[in-house]
Amino acid sequence: MHELSIALSIVELAEEEAAERSVRVTAVHLKLGRLSGVVRDALLASYEMAAEGTALAGSRLVIEDIPVLGFCPGCNARRTLEGAVWFVCPVCESPISEIVAGRELEVYALEIRE
Amino acid sequence: MSEPRLVEVRKNVLKQNDLCARDLRRRFRDAGITVVSLVSSPGSGKTAFLEQTLTMLQPRHRVAALVGDLATENDAARLARSQAPVKQIVTGTVCHLDAAMVRAAIDFWLPDRLDFLFIENVGNLVCPSAFDLGEHLRLVLLSVTEGEDKPLKYPTIFNTADVAILTKLDLARAVEFDAPLCERNIHIVLPGMRVLKVSAKSGEGMDAWLEMLSSLRAECRATYSG
Numbered sequence: 001m002h003e004l005s006i007a008l009s010i011v012e013l014a015e016e017e018a019a020e021r022s023v024r025v026t027a028v029h030l031k032l033g034r035l036s037g038v039v040r041d042a043l044l045a046s047y048e049m050a051a052e053g054t055a056l057a058g059s060r061l062v063i064e065d066i067p068v069l070g071f072c073p074g075c076n077a078r079r080t081l082e083g084a085v086w087f088v089c090p091v092c093e094s095p096i097s098e099i100v101a102g103r104e105l106e107v108y109a110l111e112i113r114e
Numbered sequence: 115m116s117e118p119r120l121v122e123v124r125k126n127v128l129k130q131n132d133l134c135a136r137d138l139r140r141r142f143r144d145a146g147i148t149v150v151s152l153v154s155s156p157g158s159g160k161t162a163f164l165e166q167t168l169t170m171l172q173p174r175h176r177v178a179a180l181v182g183d184l185a186t187e188n189d190a191a192r193l194a195r196s197q198a199p200v201k202q203i204v205t206g207t208v209c210h211l212d213a214a215m216v217r218a219a220i221d222f223w224l225p226d227r228l229d230f231l232f233i234e235n236v237g238n239l240v241c242p243s244a245f246d247l248g249e250h251l252r253l254v255l256l257s258v259t260e261g262e263d264k265p266l267k268y269p270t271i272f273n274t275a276d277v278a279i280l281t282k283l284d285l286a287r288a289v290e291f292d293a294p295l296c297e298r299n300i301h302i303v304l305p306g307m308r309v310l311k312v313s314a315k316s317g318e319g320m321d322a323w324l325e326m327l328s329s330l331r332a333e334c335r336a337t338y339s340g
Contacts, residue, residue, distance in 0.1 A: 002129060002130075002131075002244070005129060005130045006127060006129055009127050009128060009129065009130070010127050013123075013125055013127060017123055017125075021121070026118050027118075029120070030127075035273070037244055037270075070305070085269045085303070086266065086269065086302050086303065087302055087303060087304070087305055088302055095298065095301040095302045095305055096305050097305045097306055098305055098306065099305065105126060105127045106124060106125065106126050106127065107123050107124075107125050107126075107127060108122065108123060108124050109120045109121060109122050109123055109124075110120070110121050110123055111118045111119070111120055112118060112119060112120075112121055113116055113117075113118050114116050
């Protein structure tokens with residue numbers, strides 16, 4: 001259960017951005033890869049707690065789930081993988097050679113009011 | 115009040131442990147040390163492999179090791195036979211090492227002018243995967259007696275390591291170890307992962323491992339000075 005400390009880091013990051021731009025943040029948009037090791041629901045539950053008493057209090061955390069995207073050398077193409085555990089091409093069953101996306105834990109946008 | 119609008123930020127969120135690991139990495143860089151960590155299940159041969167590695171590196175390099183266990187200082191005593199400085203981290207009930215434990219252990223202990231520091235994690239194939247220790251290379255060890263499908267059962271530990279070391283190669287024939295199958299399973303959980311096969315007992319494969327260590331050291335030095 002490290003989601004609370006991650007929620008605290010997200011709030012801190014958003015607070016810094018908000019202070020720098022002198023704006024109020026109403027929502028934080030996060031990209032969350034399936035390989036990030038972070039549990040979505042636990043993070044959402046922690047966020048409210050983490051934001052309480054800060055400039056982010058009352059803001060929303062909007063999570064965009066990023067599936068695992070791998071490169072299959074058999075098909076010579078990128079393939080979206082069903083799970084987050086076995087990296088085998090869903091089409092030709094070759095082991096994929098590279099993980100292209102799915103590890104994200106990134107604040108990519110803030111919804112702000114000036 | 116104006117309508118809300120979206121501004122792009124694109125910043126990675128660092129976990130608490132990552133911040134500490136980042137400090138450690140900076141410290142290792144300043145001291146010019148190459149750091150390698152080892153994870154595996156209990157009994158896969160980490161300590162034997164590490165003892166052999168320390169002994170083989172000693173003539174040409176200054177090496178030291180940290181070793182984590184729930185209890186006893188047995189491993190530190192074994193590794194000390196290599197004559198290298200060794201420190202035991204007794205974790206009590208904690209099932210993994212984290213960056214803060216490494217930091218506490220090296221404070222006032224880390225020998226001067228060190229080339230390599232090895233960190234042997236607690237024997238556990240689950241929890242250590244989540245904690246960056248500031249290392250440059252993470253090894254996951256798997257002994258030939260454990261079964262070829264272990265990477266499929268514990269994918270995360272393989273997925274978060276850099277190199278897989280298949281140990282106890284001297285026993286491979288006795289247990290009818292299927293190396294190609296095991297390598298295929300490793301590549302299913304981490305595409306392209308480098309795999310080395312060694313026996314700390316017979317010495318087989320240890321030269322290839324030492325070569326890998328010297329290229330790692332050369333890479334580190336190049337980034338440190340660059």
